[in-house]
Amino acid sequence: MRKSDGDYLRLNSGGDILGITGYADRWGVRAGEAIAFHVSTVRAEYRADVVELLGGMTDPGATDLPVRPVPADCAGTHPGYVQLTDPGSYGELPLPADWLGGGACTVQLRFSPTLPEAGHEQVLFSSGDAEGRHLVKLAVDEAGRLGLTVRAGDTEASVTSGVELRTGCWFFVSASHDPDGGWLRLDVAQETGWQRAVQRDTAEAPATTDLAGARLGETYLAATPVWIDGARYLDHHFNGKIENPRCYARVLDADEVALALGGGAVRPAALVCDYDLGADFATTRLRDVSGNNRHGVLRQAPQRAVTSSRWDGRATDFAVAPEQYAAVHFHEDDLEDAAWATSLTWDVPPDTPPGAYALRLRIAGADGAGAEEVDYIPFFVRRPVGSAPAPVLFLVPSFTYQAYANERLFESGLQEDFMIHSMRLAPQDEFIVRHDEVGKSLYDTHTDGSGVAYSSRLRPVLNLRPHYHNWLSGHVRHLAADLFILGWLRSLAAADSAYDVDVVLDEDLHREGPRLLAGHRVVVTGSHPEYWSRDMMDSLSGYLGDGGRLMYLGGNGFYWVTSAFEDRPHLVEVRRGNSGTRCWDSPPGELHHSATGDHGGLWRFNGYVPQRLVGVGMASQGWGQAAGYRRLPDSHDERAAFVFEGLDPDEVIGDFGHVLGGAAGDEVDRFGFDLGTPAHALRLATSLELDDRYQITQEELLMTAPGQGGTENELVRSDLTYFEIDGGGAVFSVGSICWAGSLAWNGYDNNVARVTGNVLARFVAE
Structure with a gap:
């Protein structure tokens, strides 16, 4: 539509469901450096402070986000004003x-x-x-x-x-x-x-x-x-x-x-x-x-x-x-940079611990009445340059966050057939629908029907919020789910310095390469590390070959070939190719990335098959009831005895959880020698039966056929996998997005946390 029509440009026009929002000029900042924030609000003033995000929400109502206020020179009351955006290339x-x-x-x-x-x-x-x-x-x-x-x-x-x-x-x-x-x-x-x-x-x-x-x-x-x-x-x-x-x-x-x-x-x-x-x-x-x-x-x-x-x-x-x-x-709806004026800047103290943080924004309710409105602009703090590497490195799946930035797949209605719960949109989703000027995700199409191939972080990303309730999972996903993992790691580090954690983003690994991983005993992924660049894949492969250890605590990882622009690090690119679980097809002749020349599509067809790298790869997706895991004979191999210390031999693992009710669900990965899982890898456990809301992923099918749901196709499953690599390296993969939601169950006192903790303890100690 034309910008001169109505309120197209007015991000926070009267009557909107959100009265304040914003974005940071970067998603990761080193302690000792500055980070700038861009805020837009309909109120004459707003209050801002910095908080550390201590963990994820266990309450589906999004009322129990654990935070810790952090002293910050930018905290206080600031003048408010509406910032306008000029989309369209x-x-x-x-x-x-x-x-x-x-x-x-x-x-x-x-x-x-x-x-x-x-x-x-x-x-x-x-x-x-x-x-x-x-x-x-x-x-x-x-x-x-x-x-x-x-x-x-x-x-x-x-x-x-x-x-x-x-x-x-x-x-x-x-x-x-x-x-x-x-x-x-x-x-x-x-x-x-x-x-x-x-x-x-x-x-x-x-x-x-x-x-x-x-x-x-x-x-x-x-x-x-x-x-x-x-x-x-x-x-x-x-x-x-x-x-x-x-x-x-x-x-x-x-x-x-x-x-x-x-x-x-x-x-x-x-x-x-x-x-x-x-x-x-x-x-x-x-x-x-x-x-x-x-x-x-x-x-x-x-x-x-x-x-x-x-x-x-x-x-x-x-x-x-x-x-x-x-x-x-x-395209009339392209957006690389919202280009809002800087509202405030935080000079991050050099002694700020690494972790997840947010600028918390608060305004009074409408007409001064009712509860105040709160928004969070998340970011991550890294250690200062020159710091010794911590034993544990948490890799924030920021390229995946960017790929899903402001997605609006709920408008298609297709996913409802795969959901056990009734779809409920969060206020952020309602806002995205009303405001094309916040930009689209790599899952959406442009006004002209062509697929969105570029996604920028220089704009408000409303579904990247620690308090965001995800419409698809019925609870948390992406950042809000990864906070369960970070909260768990934080609690371990507080009790024992052997578990000290560094935090870096995909963008950092892409830019800095193998040296970023060197020195860390173990790398821990987020719950959904789906989008990886070739430089990232090369770095991880080299790290594992040099004796590094990986804990892949998610599902549908290492899936899409992703590129970042050298001169515009805020922008990522994906070409969907013509296979894989996707929302649009790349047009004929347009599979190569403009940023790097890489052939787009799945890593499975471009040299890095996930099963070869981490033992498992994408098998199915669905949002029915998630399941627990039953142990398999490989779990009793002496090589894997440490994984199950403290568990009974027939104990079901993860038949509980904050997301979909179990540890195996959402998007899940399977073990498969046919796709390159190392011959010596151990298939430790597999998910209990998933229902027919879970369907086999498209790239597994050579032709259409019935019987592809969880109750009929044995490939619809999640597998726990472990293998060692010559030189001291090792990989533990869980193959499920829902694992993080079960990790946090009962205050991290459960058998999913026990299994995960056993592996982390071994990987840190070796």
Whole structure:
């Protein structure tokens, strides 16, 4: 929708279910450094303080979050105000203000609309002055017709093409303004897709617009500037792909237009800019090959490494045929950076212990009545640079948090068939539905139906909250579940320094590599470490080979190939490929990541099969009743005796829990020699029968077949697995997201905690 419609930009407009929210400039900070926070609220003031998150919520009503206030120089009352967001991607072209010269011009580009009848204007190219009195604009109107508009003061002229714009087809356009001849001309041709009759049209209209001497200092692709309530934004975003935009400071004749339509180069002295979008894929740079060095910049992360008009299907990697990937896919709901003003900063004291923290925000209830409203902006504190590594390292699955950031899968209703509980949306979910400007997750689709391939942390992530009640699990998931593990580790460390814990994020491991893991006796994962980059996988593999130990305390881990941008560490990328449990498919030819060139999809098909790495891999998902585990013969092997110390031989493990009622549930992983589980690995225990809400994962099926539920398919299960690695390394995997919810049962006094504690004690001591 257009930003000028209603309250699209107003994050906390009156009547919203949330009155205050915000985000941090980073999710991890070292003790001794500073972290900045960006806050928006409808109240005139708010109170802020810093708290340490001591554990997770055991109450499904989200009323018992354990926290400890931390002295902070940013604590106190602060002035409140609403912060606005400007979503939608576009290109910024640094053309000189006098690029038109005498006022004549030709603008050419190729484009493929993905939402031609969006119900609002969509701008392909716009060049004008700051006041909007002089303008050259190429846009798709509300009815899906392409038009050229030229404005010179109070005089305006326009022309519209008769070519019907069709979703996904490629079109060539050459738009000219001739002040001497007194006309506008629009040449449009459809270049791809079967046509009943050839779609090529030349439309002309009279024009008395005089742009001689006009200073058009603001030139954009895929958007145009607007003023809303006294503030300036980019609006009327184009949904679709744009290829090779170029501008000339004169009118091209018919032969030159025909040459350009045929793919030829037209390079007169009047060439102002010529953008090759088939280069610099991992950056925001738009390369100008005109020789004028007017390199542009992409804003709000439109998608790169996408097929362009010349893609013939023979190459599926942009590095092999970059000229076939010379386009950028723009979306009106792209968001890389909310760009809110900094509200406050905390200088983290050097002696701050590592762990999970949050900026707690509080405002009075509506009209000063009722309970106060509270929000938490979570972040993690690392030890200062140069600190000796602690025995235990907790790896925060921050790439997974980012992948799920502000997901809205509940809108599809599909998951309800897999849920034992009634779906209940949290206030944060209700807010996300009302506000596209908080951005989408890698599980969602854009307005035009294409999959969201990039996700940023520079925005409010409302479902990344320690007090967030997850609609899918009916209780906690992701961060709120990982706090159960962190709370447990914290309690052990408080009693014995042998269990001292360091905390780092996926982003840290991706950036710093193997040296980040070196020196730690054991690495402990979160409950759902699903998204891993190749650098992370290489680092973990090297760590294990060098004698490191891993406790994989989650499910559906090491699943999706993930990339992060070197110049924009806040942004991650995923291409879904054409297999795996997913919410959208990557389009043909668009499986390679723009950030790294990695082939997207499952790690299973890209060199790191989870079973080979950690013994188990994704088997099933469902949100029916979770189950406990029964021990298998391997559990009585002397190699694994330490795991079950203090348990009876036939004791069911984890037939209880805060999430779905058991330790094996949500997304679960299985042991499998067929997929590379090491031959010497021990399958210690397996889940009791899961119901038919749990279905086999899609990549396990070669063809459709009945009988794929938990009561019929023996592959629908979770397996506890243990194996050693030559050189002193070892891996213990639980293969279930729900394990964390059972770990915390009865104040960590239960057999899941006992098994987990036995393994940690052995791994730390060895």
